[in-house]
Amino acid sequence: MVLKLYGSPVSTCTRRVAIVLHEKQVPFELHPIDFAKGEHKSPEFLTHQPFGQVPYIDDDGFILYESRAICHYIATKYAGQGTPLIPAGLHENALFQQAASVEMMNFNEHAEKAVFENIFKVWHGGKSDKEVFDKHIEKLSARLDVYDSILSKQKYVAGNEITLADLYHIPYGAMLPTAGSNIIETKPNVNRWFNEICSRPSWQAVKDGIKSTA
């Protein structure tokens, strides 16, 4: 049975999963969840994703949520097809885990909140707070200075091969310009890396909205 992806065609976390489905050449059906109707908080949805967040997948009856865990599962299950995204060697895998953890704790921590402040909050009828946005961009800038140094010595965040850890950055990173920040452009090695990963067919296929491929 074809893999079912439950989420929103334009949600950042749903697109994170869709990128990996494209990289691993796994056909999937998108089942859109209507946030406006509160479908992600419906009793039926909560039986599959108890935190009321998107996305989750149904892979022939196996239910899984948390976008990065889903990406890891897909890259593990389909290790032999598409782009290799999880290094197998002990040290190489450890450096991948390190980079994936840095993405969550040092990048996403501030990129998500900056994007929320200037985009999602406004979509939901709120008013963005310039001070909050600037604080997150300032902190992100300091973290990206470290990324810039790392990426001056290696091609990707976990070494010289692309991994899931690179792809995890795309959905929020790509929204920073729309949120009003050119912070990525200002760091030459980060800019080179980010442009490269964003030019991949996987992101090009989902950046304007996810479509089923099965």
Place this chain on the structure above:
Amino acid sequence: MVLKLYGSPVSTCTRRVAIVLHEKQVPFELHPIDFAKGEHKSPEFLTHQPFGQVPYIDDDGFILYESRAICHYIATKYAGQGTPLIPAGLHENALFQQAASVEMMNFNEHAEKAVFENIFKVWHGGKSDKEVFDKHIEKLSARLDVYDSILSKQKYVAGNEITLADLYHIPYGAMLPTAGSNIIETKPNVNRWFNEICSRPSWQAVKDGIKSTA
């Protein structure tokens, strides 16, 4: 050569790693980093941990940072000794990855900030903001209601066997009462689970400060 752990004997993230070293029966030397002297921002430290955070390890010349990545590396390298902490099966491993991601995004996100507000900020001469603390405890409470439902059906966060994902919660969870919140106690299944993982010899060995075991 014995594994070297560079961090603080009382830092939450350093203790996260030390718990796993105890669970996996891996002897280690603690090399204390003096925050007061700014040792974590020294040029030498930054060559090993470019973000200036603790801990990092030196395992016979292999340098690794990010506490959860270090724990994953130790549990992988020493899969055959001590407590098994990473499930091998495709689905079991995916549910472990899901629980580990929930810990970072739903638990740590608010537990860390609540503990920072009422403990670390004050240690550093700041003044805690009750409104900020209460907001994080309120959000954490909603997430722990979901944990309580999950833990009413299974023994641990990833299923019926303990994994790294359980242990990741200990350092910040154990500081919540000191920070002034009894939120864990108020959720019966969370309370049962948290008391059980905190009673393990691994946490008892490091809760009052990490000591070298080699």
